[in-house]
Amino acid sequence: MKATEVPAIAGAFLFEPSPHTDPRGFFSRTFDADVLRSVGVDPNAFVQDSVSRSARGVLRGLHLRSGDGEAKLVRCSYGRIFDVVVDLRPDSPTYRHHATFELSDTTQVTLYVPAGCAHGFQALTDPADVSYRIDRPHDPAEDVTIAHDDPELAIPWPLPATSMSPRDREAPGLAVALKQMGR
Template identity: 70%
Template sequence: MDVIQVPRIDGALLFMPTPHVDERGFFSRTFDRDVVARAGLDPDAFVQDSISRSVRGVVRGMHVRSGAGEAKLVRCSYGAVFDVVVDLRPHSPTYRNTEFFDLTGDNQVTVYVPAGCAHGFQALTDPSDVSYRIDRAHDPSEDVSIRFDDTDLGIPWPLPVTLMSERDKAAATLAMATARLS
């Protein structure tokens, strides 16, 4: 498994596995404690694994947590998603930078999203399963949602948005969200 630094988001990493493919399908290591440790992360810090299933066109995000934030490993385990990370850490050298990733069930690439960065994705297939490994227990009082279509973000979502949660429909502008985070 190779680890690549994401140049536009300080501290973000891509974990690039090598799926072993044959006539049966594939086998891929999706988490390796030693690789994570060599990348400078504490593999024991992750306390929760979650999965979401979305239909084509769904947007989930943009989500970030206030307080100490939340770091996570994100991987599309089935289907394909257009994944987005935005650096909202005011003292980061990559503050307000945005990066996009094509995550698929075929490539099994994992994105490490540092605490203080907003994250979201759009499902490109029906269905798309996204797996998360999170470093803090969920506290709903710390949830911050940013409008997916905020012009200050300028995210080029590849498909028309078909569905989103009520929380995401009522999300704050980037300006309002960053005020809440500071």
């Protein structure tokens, strides 16, 4: 497994596995504590695993947590997604920058999203399964959502959004969300 720094988001990494393939399919390591440690990520910090399934065009996000934030490892275990990270850490050299990625089941690449960054994705296939490994137990009182179509962010979503949760559809723009978080 190889770790590659994401230049547009300070502290973000892509973890690219080396799948073993044969006529039966493939076998791939998707988590390696030593590789995480090698780039300064504590593998023991992760306390919760979750998975979502989305139909093509479904848009989830942009989400983050207030307070101490939430670091996560994100991987598309089935299908393909357009993934977005927005750096909202005021002291970061990449503050308010965003980066986009295509994550898929064929590559099994894992994205490390540092705490204090917003995250969202859009399903490009039907279905798309996304696996998350999160470093804090979920507390709904800390949930923050930012409008996916905020013009200040200008995220180039590849498809029209076919479905969104009410929370995502009614999310405030970036300026309002930052004010809610005291930033």
